[in-house]
Amino acid sequence: MPSRLNVRAMLPLCLESQLFSDCMGLKCNSSTSICKMIKTSPTDPVNCLINPVTTEDKLYLEKELVKEQPDTNQWQTFPSLDSIHNRGRMSVIGDTPVVIGGHLAQPKDEHGIVEIFNRSAQEWISVTSVTPPRRAHTLVVLNDSMLMVIGGFSEEVGFLNSVKIFDLEEQTWNDMDDLPSPRSGMACGLVNLTYVLCIGGEASGDLFNTAYGLDLALSEPKWERKQSFDLDEPIAMGNIYQLRDHLFCMTFFTTSYNASPKLRRMKLNAGTMEWDILDVISKSSVGQPLLYELKGFQIQP
Template sequence: GRSRRGRSSRAMASSGIAYPDRFYAAAAYAGFGAGAPSTAAISRFQNDVALLLYGLHQQATVGPCNVPKPRAWSPVEQSKWTSWHGLGSMPSAEAMRLFVKILEEEDPGWYSRIPEFINPQPVVDIEMHKPKEEPDIVPALTNGTGTSSIPEPKTISENGSSVETQDKVVILEGLSTVSAHEEWTALSVSGQRPKPRYEHGATVLQDKMYIFGGNHNGRYLSDLQVLDLKSLTWSKVDAKLQAGTSDSAKTAQVSPCAGHSLISCGNKFFSVAGHTKDPSDSITVKEFDPHTCTWSIVKTYGKPPVSRGGQSVTLVGTTLVVFGGEDAKRCLLNDLHILDLETMTWDDVDAIGTPPAPRSDHVAACHADRYLLIFGGGSHATCFNDLHVLDLQTMEWSRPKQQGPIPSPRAGHAGATVGENWYIVGGGNNKSGVSETLVLNMSTLAWSVVSTVEGRVPLASEVFLLSNLLMLK
């Protein structure tokens, strides 16, 4: 048919270039060559194709892979190295021909779209020979759609009106009043709002956001509030604490607490740790059943961590990973513990490498079910802006090289992950609140600013909490 004849004629045109120039032209078009236009970036390809093209380009221009596997935490560089190393001793000429063959299969008309100004030249990826420095990132591995996964900065004023963005999209079914893309919008909610607080816990479960406890003017709270995300209506949950294990056991009120963590898992959620008026020696784990509106104390096994607040608790598979915080004597911590939710058994972990300095009020996230990221937090004297990564398979800490504008020090901020992006908002540095909302691409470790607020607004408060479904996506 017509498409076959068109493809044949384009293939004949490209076949008129002799090797190695034919390869260099293809490499430039795919985004590897010097002078390649931004519109011809390799990000047009799927990740597996992009990795194969990368490996073939390295094999053709550098030769067999004889550099060590990257040790620094970077899934991108690990994948690039694996693709190149897997080609073994393939000759350069064969790698060139295979590169062009794959490109023509993926994009038959590539040659007809090469601008005349391109002067194909071999480009050697020398960064692979410098594992201690931040290597270049293949754009295809940040987003398979051909667009950057890092959004452009947006700015909103104190009254919430946008002064830059014009993108509009509905972000969540039920939140019909929210239509702004990559900017914050004040929601119109009904019902009695919870009293102001900080150091509370929040989590989303079955289209509802639950808020538990916190600190109100120095007084610990024990109330459980819920926001229906479909109707945007607040209500208070009349929750009781199950005092025993039998059906006839008495119920009581749950103890007020602050600095705890709420984690949803299945059809229930847990409250882990937290400061209380009469602290226990070790961390307390409570479970809330939304069907019976009942709290219960979870019996755990193994050696539980010391009681604390301001820690991070991250759900990784069927485990909870607890890091840091501040104990009842205001001693800062940087210990690591894992609670197996299937056996409810604690395990204190002796990781290798240099851990983060003792801290509290930091944020943590899990990437690719393997890497635990820790960002920011504070001690009694200072705030941090460092990023640490724990490989949960090797249990090794590392300090990866970051890209983009490095965030300022902060504590009391909040984080939520959406795909590979980790959004950071709020917090402060003991002097003022932080005005910008940041995003970290967890694959490329590139920071960028999503939006900035102006004036004294809640988004720039020094103690903040964020729930995934209320993030603007």
């Protein structure tokens, strides 16, 4: 296991085992945002979040020795998925890959199959499906145990306004407030830990540039119109992500599904909320982009 991971991935480990003799903690550089894993002496119990100790190459997690792995810069292959997920979506909850929905050989063969990768057994496991079946939906990871599925398309129903949350630990689905209007292929992301922002998408052959937000900190979250985040043109397919006080929006298609990759940036605490267009690599992929890192593993259909 690498000795450098992001805070979001490492903090739960510290909180779960902070009083154990083999506990792990964090030592972070606020300038570089690089964090190192630390442990206490096995014979000297101490709260390692309060009293950090020297970083070591060998780390203990719940009494199981994990050695630091060298960077081989090589791809390895996961076992194959049990189902085809054409135009489905994949994400990572904590360190668990999850694949949701899509269709089989023909678009009409849509399904809501959910497969999660069991690292211990090294195999894909099918859990409770999402309903209705869908493709071209959007996934937003909310924390280390939950993700949100937004909109999509179904041959039987049409464009969907359905929004659901998947709980990985309970392997259950919960309904959320529906989108104000049905959409597929929206660009969505999590802002300030509890706010889901979605922009654009398609409905009935038309693309949109409008933005909507859902505040999960409220007891009864409701989607609201957020004109300050509207884009300058209609878009479909993309991602929204936050880096400190900047918001980034990467989009891939414009009107009539013309491929036009664009990266936009907005400063969140600025007096005037405006999107700036940044340069992108001229040969940026326009397929089905994902921002999630799978720790050197490749998912094959």
